[in-house]
Amino acid sequence: RCMAACVGKIRLQGLVKIGSNGEWAHDPDNPQYYLIKDRKVALPLYPQFGTEPNGYYVPSRHVPRAYSQQMFGPGVDHSIDQYMVPDRDLLGVLQLFRTTQRIIFKWKREPGPKIFETNIHGKKFEMYNDT
Numbered sequence: 001r002c003m004a005a006c007v008g009k010i011r012l013q014g015l016v017k018i019g020s021n022g023e024w025a026h027d028p029d030n031p032q033y034y035l036i037k038d039r040k041v042a043l044p045l046y047p048q049f050g051t052e053p054n055g056y057y058v059p060s061r062h063v064p065r066a067y068s069q070q071m072f073g074p075g076v077d078h079s080i081d082q083y084m085v086p087d088r089d090l091l092g093v094l095q096l097f098r099t100t101q102r103i104i105f106k107w108k109r110e111p112g113p114k115i116f117e118t119n120i121h122g123k124k125f126e127m128y129n130d131t
Contacts, residue, residue, distance in 0.1 A: 012097050014104045029106045031093045032056070039090055041079045043072040058083060058094075085123040092130055 014032045017025035027033045035042040035056070042056040059068045059076050061084060068076045086094060092109040112129035119125065 012104065013101075029108065031096055031104055031107045034089075034093050034107070039082060040075055041082050041090065043075050043079055045071055046073065085120045085125050088126075088128055088130055091127075 012031060012035075014030065016030055016032050017027050019025040024033060024037060028038055032042070035058070042058050044056050057072070059072050059079050061080050065076065065080075068080075072079075082090060083094060088111075089109055093107060096104060096107060110131045112131060114126055115129050116127040117125070
């Protein structure tokens with residue numbers, strides 16, 4: 001329900017494949033798998049919040065780090081550092097947020113030309129006109 005009614009539309013819903021062992025099957029083309037398992041940008045809240053393993057969140061950079069670490073655990077710094085200066089693939093998946101209320105099973109980036117380059121927090125950032 002909260003996915004469909006999200007006021008900020010800061011959601012990306014989907015399903016992941018489960019292997020014969022009951023674990024997530026390797027599926028890097030699935031945006032949820034990519035954000036959660038490959039890049040470890042989307043994190044679960046601690047189990048006491050009742051969202052594991054169904055809800056994953058990208059920790060906000062605007063919330064004090066100590067509070068975020070308490071809510072999401074030690075992966076917070078890695079998560080925020082990655083999406084503050086995203087590479088082409090991560091930026092492509094993050095741009096899927098707000099695009100649709102449909103379940104997204106697969107994503108693919110079509111490479112385009114570089115359109116912008118700068119430094120963000122001392123790290124090189126390049127933006128491409130990918131689709």
